[in-house]
Amino acid sequence: MVEAVNIVLLGLLVITAVAAIRLHDLFAVVMMFGIYSLLAATVFVVLDAVDVAFTEAAVGVGISTILMLTTLGLVGRWERRPVHRPFLPLLVVVVTGAALIYGTLDMPHFGDPDAPVHQHVAPRYLEQSPDEIGIPNVVTGVLASYRGYDTLGELTVIFTAGVGVLALLGIRRRRQDEATRER
Amino acid sequence: MLILVVTVLLGTMGLALIRAVRGPTVYDRILAANAFTTKTIVMVTTFGFMVGEPGLYLDIALMYALIGFIGTVAVLKVSEFGNLGQTRPELPPKPK
Amino acid sequence: MKRALSLFLLLFAFWLLLSGHYDFWLIGLGLISSASAVFLARRMGIVDAEGLPLDLVPGLLRYAPWLFGTVIRANFDVARRILHPRLPITPMVIRVPAEQRTAPGRVSYANSITLTPGTISLEVSDDEIEVHALSVDAAEDLQSGEMGRRVVALEAH
Amino acid sequence: MEIASAILLLIGALAMLVGGIGILRMPDLFTRLHAVGITDTLGAAAILLGLAFIAGWGLLLVKLFLILAVLLLLNPTASHALGRAAVHGARRPWLSAPK
Structure with missing residues (x-):
């Protein structure tokens, strides 16, 4: 039953993606992306990756929607006609995708308990982290303590990216304020 | 029973998605996305009960409800004012 | 002030409900975050009859x-x-x-x-x-x- | 208890289905909003109440009612905002001929 739910969700995901590509009203595309994120988050939920689902929902449905909408305020609502035909990029993408799929054939089977990932540090995190750190959620414990410096670095990157995005999105406002003052 | 409910909910998510794909106006798509969010919330909750671990899934459903609403209102604000309020004049300060 | 207090209690109850872990350290964090949320809300001036319609x-x-x-x-x-x-x-x-x-x-x-x-x-x-x-x-x-x-x-x- | 839960779940599922059909069948945006209203009120409420019967007393029950309360408070607000934005975006509702 869980597999069936997954298949249906993935089917809906494909429909949403195709619809998002075919639409030319970028505003509607943002709506489709909202649905897409929600579906992706639900797929993560069904796969038991609850923390990823939280992140996907918060970032995908919440923040990206708002950022994309603010961008639309800057660039306008309608898609421009592409200048050249996208056959070469399509070829590159298809070849890369095929290579990646070929690469997954060597990976351990999905959910395999003997996979290397589940042999090395994961058991220790699962067994020891409540005693060693005292944070009820294992994922939070790993992110905030065992890999604390990693997380700090990630936060720096995200903060810098956020500053950059805000700087880009803020340009228009200052100009308009000046324009109204001059008028 | 729970399986039936999850199946029906997946089906109606599909119906809402059809409306989102067909449009025709952008408001219809927003409406479809909104209905889709509601159905996803209920589906996730029911799914949690179906696999016998409702606690986790309820938290997620609750967060979907809150975030989906923020998303919808942000979208509507843009569709009405053209942006998220950057270029609107300052409101007068509230009297204390 | 009465509204701020009831908002604080509401937020803290919500926090307790979602947390599900009741030791001293975590509850302390919850108290701090609820209090700062109320402080911010008061600074924004939204703790009034419209923001919190207790009546x-x-x-x-x-x-x-x-x-x-x-x-x-x-x-x-x-x-x-x-x-x-x-x-x-x-x-x-x-x-x-x-x-x-x-x-x-x-x-x-x-x-x-x-x-x-x-x-x-x-x-x-x-x-x-x-x-x-x-x-x-x-x-x-x-x-x-x-x-x-x-x-x-x-x-x- | 089980029977009550099953009945509520069935009603909720049917309401969701009817709402979904309504979203497809209705002729314009505003009439579709009414169909969404069904899924948001009866559909969600009946299913969540049906689950509440399964959950029994405890934290789960409180959270279920919290989700229901959030849905019932926020969804009409979103519907109203949508209708209002559509009117301001110069979408005239499709009206029937006066009798």
Whole structure:
């Protein structure tokens, strides 16, 4: 039953993606992306990756929607006609995708308990982290303590990216304020 | 029973998605996305009960409800004012 | 100050509910985050009769069951219209007077109208609400004014 | 208890289905909003109440009611905002001929 739910969700995901590509009203595309994120988050939920689902929902449905909408305020609502035909990029993408799929054939089977990932540090995190750190959620414990410096670095990157995005999105406002003052 | 409910909910998510794909106006798509969010919330909750671990899934459903609403209102604000309020004049300060 | 305190208690109760872990350290963090949320809300000036309509709560206990019954009846009516092969709908836009004195009261009225399938509030002004009704019956139900009277009573408490 | 839960779940599922059909069948945006109203009120409420019967007393029950309360408070607000934005975006509702 869980597999069936997954298949249906993935089917809906494909429909949403195709619809998002075919639409030319970028505003509607943002709506489709909202649905897409929600579906992706639900797929993560069904796969038991609850923390990823939280992140996907918060970032995908919440923040990206708002950022994309603010961008639309800057660039306008309608898609421009592409200048050249996208056959070469399509070829590159298809070849890369095929290579990646070929690469997954060597990976351990999905959910395999003997996979290397589940042999090395994961058991220790699962067994020891409540005693060693005292944070009820294992994922939070790993992110905030065992890999604390990693997380700090990630936060720096995200903060810098956020500053950059805000700087880009803020340009228009200052100009308009000046324009109204001059008028 | 729970399986039936999850199946029906997946089906109606599909119906809402059809409306989102067909449009025709952008408001219809927003409406479809909104209905889709509601159905996803209920589906996730029911799914949690179906696999016998409702606690986790309820938290997620609750967060979907809150975030989906923020998303919808942000979208509507843009569709009405053209942006998220950057270029609107300052409101007068509230009297204390 | 009373509102700030009740907001703090509400937020902290919500935090406890979602946390599910009750040791000293985590509860302390919850207290700190609720307190800072209340502090920020006070600085933004949104802890007032509109941001936290506590005055409506006692009346709500009497209003909610009635609203619930009305909503269920309206649901079955709209469901019948949707499933009917000829789709017997007569959409119309009407205006109903909003006699509520306060903004939270008017918002409750407009939200109750929207919550009832068959009627949707489109525009709320100071003394009127513009409503889109799905059928003549739904419009007449609303124009009988019972819901409006009950929301006025909700405010009076 | 089980029977009550099953009945509520069934009603909720049917309401969701009817709402979904309504979203497809209705002729314009505003009439579709009414169909969404069904899924948001009766559909969600009946299913969540049906689950509440399964959950029994405890934290789960409180959270279920919290989700229900959030849905019932926020969805009409979103519907109203949508209708209002559509009117301001110069979408005139499709009206029936006066009798």
